[in-house]
Amino acid sequence: MYCPLEPHQHTIVQPASCCGVGLHTGRTVHLTMKPAPVDNGIRFFRSDLGGHTPVRAVLDKVIDTRLATTIGDQGVVVSTIEHLLAALRSSDIDNVDIELDSAEVPIMDGSAEPFMKLLKQAGRNRQEGVRRVLRITKPVSFTDRDCTLTVTPHDGFKVTGKISxxxxxxxxxxxxxxxxxxRFCKEIARARTFGYVEQVEELWANGLALxxxxxxxxxxxxDRRSILNEDGLRYQDEFIRHKVLDLVGDLTLLGCPLLGHVFSFKAGHTQHLGFMEAIVAARDCWELVELDADGSPAVRDGVADGNQSSAKALVAMPHLRPSQAIPVAC
Incomplete structure (x- = not known):
């Protein structure tokens, strides 16, 4: 079975920094991405809190999904991480340490494009460690009222989003x-976050979106017929493209690339979290595999085999240990 992924893990070549404001706090934030070793994953450090406690960008560290995706560990909190995670995932960066001096990743221009430019500046370094991939073998679905997310087997990573x-x-x-x-750079990265004017005003009144x-x-x-931004839309369908961007960023919290076709209907961060929990719980619907030198999945290392390699893979990604708390049809 073909898998269009490079078999080796990657980090960045050199540190790269940016400065912006937090969407909700309104505070100036300095952020620096640094190279990290094999199997490090994506970790955030708060320099304003001493920078000693890492917060891993993984599913079991999510503490809030209102308005943005927020992770936390031992009192250290980092929010609005989804745009940066989408840029990292789409740039095929597996291992990086991210240092920031506030509780929120800077919003920049509301899209992932500034982070893509930052990653291009940092460069990409191939590492010796092989990639582990979460490959979907049977469909998994999650429904929350009128919101639905489904993933089906697919040789690559494909996302179809729909909003109404x-x-x-x-x-x-x-x-x-x-x-x-x-394709991410050309079609998705520049899509910005959006909201109704009165919603923004309400958030301001409650000390948010500052x-x-x-x-x-x-x-x-x-009037729901136009936008206030003088430069107009970057894409005619910029709204759904940004929703796809958010979904890709949140799916990065699975801790490794996903092989599957994800379909999303009217979903937001809260539903993304429920969907990922449903995937992890659907133990018979996926395999955690390592890539061979040619980039194809090595089924012998899949979690489903229960062998020694599988055990090592789960130690490296403990958040993928299945939970029995969430029922799911597959």
Whole structure:
């Protein structure tokens, strides 16, 4: 079975930094990405809190999904991580340490493009460790009211997103993409976060979205027919493209690349979390495999085999240990 992934893990060549404001705190944030060793994964460090406690970007560290994805460990919290994670996933970066001096990743222009540019500046370094991949073998579905997410077996990583809004501007939009770094850069990375003007005003009144401006948020007009941003939309269907961006970022919390076709309907961060928990719980619907030198999955190392390699893989990614708490049909 073909797998369009490089078999080796990658980190960045050199540190790269940026500065921006937190969308919700409004505070200036300095962020630096640094190279990390094999099997390190993605870790965040808060330099303003001493920088001693890492927060791993994995599923079991998620503590909040309201408005953004937030992770935390031992009192150290980092929020609004999804755009940066999407850039890392789409750049095929497995191992990196991220240092920031505030509780929130800077929003930049509301998209993943500034982080893609930062990663290009940092360079990409091939490492000796092989990649582990979560390969879907049977469909897994998650439903929350009128929101649905499903993943089915697929040789690559494909995402199809669909949204439906009761207004003239957005209406129903669908977008599907077979992921490569090039396609993400061209079709998804520049899509910005969005919201209704009155929602932003309500958030301001409650001490949230303090860093939100027309420079980093698409503000939908009260009439639901236009936006307030003078430069207009970057894509005609920028809304669904940003939803796909968010989903890709959140799926990075599985801790390794996903092989499968994900379909999402009207889902947000909370549903993404439930979906990932459903995948992990659906023990008979996936294999955790290592890639051979040619990039193809080595089934003999799949979790389903229960062999020694499988045990080592689960030690490296303990958040993928299946839980029996979440029923799922597969």
């Amino acid at each position: 809004f009761d207004n003239c501007l957005i209406q129903t939009q669908t977008y599907s993409i077979e992921f490569t770094t090039e 860093g939100g401006t027309l420079e980093n948020v698409i503000a939908i007009h009260w």
